[in-house]
Amino acid sequence: MSWTDERVETLKRMWAEGQSASQIAKELGGVTRNAVIGKVHRLGLSNRVGGTAGKEEEEEVVETPVAAPAAPDPVASRPEPAKPAAPVAEPVVTRAEPAPRPAAERPAAAPAASAGNVTPLPLRKAIVPAGQPLPPQPSANEISPEALAKVGEVEKRARKLTLMELTERTCKWPIGDPATDDFWFCGLPSQPGKPYCDAHVGVAFQPMSARRDRRR
């Protein structure tokens, strides 16, 4: 693979969007993240300290002076790196399997959720009608007590990751109510090839037999 104009362009765009080198490499295909990083440097794009490697002593604040009037350029306006609306790399929360229903173990609202995260805005968590914010459940939603206990335990140690923090190796089991700020993803190490951690795999994939057994 060579760095064609198009590929370089993609590289530039994604890098500017704050994508990681590995993500860019994955998108481009045929290159490793090392290649991407190498190219980035050769292009002189080395910028944002993407979260690590904070070597170098940056003492020179050689940035452009203040001078940033109100109305910027009418042309080059790309201040929104949020959603390229282009080829979506990955939906992150891949659930090609039976949608999980973490309804069973609803954690009573956890007020002190995010540490030091004081909502500055009048953010109420009651966009929900009343009582039961969660959608109806699939019907037979009986899970073995063992599995439930396991989940209950595990969720106390959940890493409480945000959507953005999920990777292929983190449990994507949602916890809490998406309609409120009392919501996060388990985030514990997922089983190889599975979207969830051990405990959540246990409740997500029910053999649909066993249950009957224990019931009658």
Next chain:
DNA sequence: CCCTGATTCGC
């Protein structure tokens, strides 16, 4: 361990 970017250096 997983991940990140930075740098080096033989090709």
Next chain:
DNA sequence: GCGAATCAGG
């Protein structure tokens, strides 16, 4: 110019 290997940090 390229990128694997290595380094360095979270």
